[in-house]
Amino acid sequence: xxxxxxxxxxxxIRSLVRYVLSREGYGVQEAQDGEQxxxxxxxxxxxxxxxxxxxxxxDGLAVCETIRSEYDIPIILLTARSQLxxxxxxxxxxxxxxxxxxFEPEELLFRVKALFRRYQRTASDKLVLNRIVIDRSNxxxxxxxxxxxxxxxxxELLSQLAQFPGRLFAREELIRLVWGADYxxxxxxxDVHIKRLRQRFADYNDDFAIQTVxxxxxxxxxxxx
Numbered sequence: 001x002x003x004x005x006x007x008x009x010x011x012x013i014r015s016l017v018r019y020v021l022s023r024e025g026y027g028v029q030e031a032q033d034g035e036q037x038x039x040x041x042x043x044x045x046x047x048x049x050x051x052x053x054x055x056x057x058x059d060g061l062a063v064c065e066t067i068r069s070e071y072d073i074p075i076i077l078l079t080a081r082s083q084l085x086x087x088x089x090x091x092x093x094x095x096x097x098x099x100x101x102x103f104e105p106e107e108l109l110f111r112v113k114a115l116f117r118r119y120q121r122t123a124s125d126k127l128v129l130n131r132i133v134i135d136r137s138n139x140x141x142x143x144x145x146x147x148x149x150x151x152x153x154x155x156e157l158l159s160q161l162a163q164f165p166g167r168l169f170a171r172e173e174l175i176r177l178v179w180g181a182d183y184x185x186x187x188x189x190x191d192v193h194i195k196r197l198r199q200r201f202a203d204y205n206d207d208f209a210i211q212t213v214x215x216x217x218x219x220x221x222x223x224x225x
Contacts, residue, residue, distance in 0.1 A: 002116065003027040003044060007037035007063065008052035008078060013101075017050060020105040021112065034058025038066060046073060048112060053079040053086065061093050068094030074115035076108070091216050092170045118164055127162040129222055130207035134162055143204075150200070153178060157193050161210060161220035170217040194218055 004026050006017045011032070018028040029044055031037035035057045040046065049067055051060035064075050077090045080101045087098050096118075097111050125137040133142045136159055141148045150158070156178045161169065169177075171187035179189065194210055201208075208222050 001025065001027045002047040003029055004112065005029045005031065005037060005040055005044075005046045005049040005051075007031040007034065007050065007055060007060065009033060009055050010052070013052070013078070016105055017108065020109050024109060024113075026112075034060065034063040037063050041067060041071065046071070048074045048076070048115060050076045050078060050108075050112075053077055053090070061089055064090065064095050065093040074112075074119050076111060076115070078103075088216055091168050091213075092172060094170075094173055096164070096167050114166075118166060127159065129162060129204075129220075132201070132204055132207055134159055148200075154193055154197055154200070157190070158197055158220075161218065162208075165208075165220055165222045168213050168217060168219045172217075174217065190218070 004021055006014050006021075006028055007030075008014050008017075009032050014030045014032070018030065021028050029040050029046065031040050033056045037049070037051065037055075038058070041049075049064075051063050053060040055063070060077055060079070064077060067073065067075060074096045075094065076097045076099060077095045078099050078101060079086055079090075090098050096115055099108055099111065125135060127134040127136070131143050132148075134155075135142065139152075139155060141150055141155065141158070157174065160174065160177050171190045174190050175183055175185075175187055179185070194212075198210060206223055208220060211219050211221055213219065
């Protein structure tokens with residue numbers, strides 16, 4: 001049974017989310033503040049976290065950043081706010097998705113299921129983008145029998161985006177994941193490498209596309225064929 005952490009200081013919200021998720025067979029762990037959420041992360045094998053941004057003791061953005069640095073699980077942020085700046089901060093901290101209150105319980109359930117499907121794809125060493133196959137174990141990209149040669153950083157960047165199709169990565173997060181926390185350059189490096197990948201795969205626009213989200217970062221979308 002997959003375990004979902006629901007962290008919100010509103011008991012009504014926790015109860016509503018618990019009802020919807022448990023009805024679908026998920027186990028639910030509840031926390032009423034940020035510190036309790038992190039305690040539960042250390043005590044229980046959590047598969048997905050739903051975090052309210054406005055929580056006492058430690059807000060959801062800080063909890064999201066801590067979870068992202070220590071665990072590889074999907075994260076959804078909940079907030080009563082809808083301003084772009086709040087969403088930008090959430091994506092910069094590493095969230096996978098963002099739901100604004102009030103929300104329809106079924107919508108949240110759909111997003112939870114979608115994230116679980118997205119993360120399950122990372123179990124394989126091979127990532128399939130229609131005709132393009134990324135083999136992480138052999139560090140190569142193929143189109144049928146043809147091997148497409150990529151510089152290492154381009155390969156790592158493409159692999160990172162392809163692991164989680166549809167997930168928005170902030171430039172700062174991509175720098176940390178691909179170039180490392182000690183990288184001293186600026187985030188324009190990401191833009192340059194994205195431009196090169198787009199040029200390199202210009203003939204494969206029917207297979208996948210790397211989308212720009214203005215002011216935040218990039219996400220990879222796999223096309224339906």
